[in-house]
Amino acid sequence: MLNIVLFGPPGAGKGTQSQFLIEKFGLIHLSTGDIFRRNIKEGTELGKLAQSYMNQGKLVPDEVTINMLKAELEKYPDSKGFIFDGFPRTQAQAKALDALLKEKNTSITRMIALEVPEEELKRRLADRAVTSGRLDDADPEVIQKRIDVYMDETLPVKSYYENQNKYCGINGVGAIEEVTKRLLDEINTLI
Ligand code: AMP
Numbered sequence: 001m002l003n004i005v006l007f008g009p010p011g012a013g014k015g016t017q018s019q020f021l022i023e024k025f026g027l028i029h030l031s032t033g034d035i036f037r038r039n040i041k042e043g044t045e046l047g048k049l050a051q052s053y054m055n056q057g058k059l060v061p062d063e064v065t066i067n068m069l070k071a072e073l074e075k076y077p078d079s080k081g082f083i084f085d086g087f088p089r090t091q092a093q094a095k096a097l098d099a100l101l102k103e104k105n106t107s108i109t110r111m112i113a114l115e116v117p118e119e120e121l122k123r124r125l126a127d128r129a130v131t132s133g134r135l136d137d138a139d140p141e142v143i144q145k146r147i148d149v150y151m152d153e154t155l156p157v158k159s160y161y162e163n164q165n166k167y168c169g170i171n172g173v174g175a176i177e178e179v180t181k182r183l184l185d186e187i188n189t190l191i
Helices: 014-025 032-042 045-054 062-073 091-103 118-132 140-154 156-162 176-188
Strands: 002-007 028-031 081-085 110-115 167-171
Touching: 002 014, 002 156, 014 028, 014 081, 014 176, 028 032, 028 062, 032 045, 032 062, 032 081, 045 062, 062 091, 091 156, 110 156, 110 176, 118 140, 140 156, 156 167, 167 176
Parallel strands: 002 081, 002 110, 028 081, 110 167
Antiparallel strands: none
């Protein structure tokens, strides 16, 4: 199985790049942000809980997020592999993901991080706010909070994968196709 964690700060292009990779390699895309937004739209209890954190740019608690991810993974017993987008965002989530994959006799193949400077991220998120309808993209304070949370809580996940020799950073600046090419160059070394 090919199991990729696509990593990077909000606005790095994880969702955009995932779309290409799922088609090219026939992988299942698991974006915890998308799953939370779907729950919000459907008015579920999980959605109501998640919304209160998301609107403030904070992380949804680990236990809730991990249980949700576990339930999603179980929906695809025959998958050729997964792209994890926006997960894991904490060390506890990274450990839980390892345990869940171990139960399926598989593991993370590579964490690939899209590296984009903070000023560029803020520009992209402000642009995306016009089309995405996402409340958390529209408010500069919430954007800043999300970037701060990324630096404090999520960036340490990088060393978790570095310690397993599974981390790779690529330049996330440039045209979408250019970044895709860099991703493909890396993934082609794995298959
Ligand atoms: P995203 O679509 O990945 O930018 O996520 C949007 C928001 O959903 C984040 O700011 C968090 O509030 C929440 N979220 C998404 N993924 C996670 C996660 N793995 N752990 C905790 N909260 C998450």
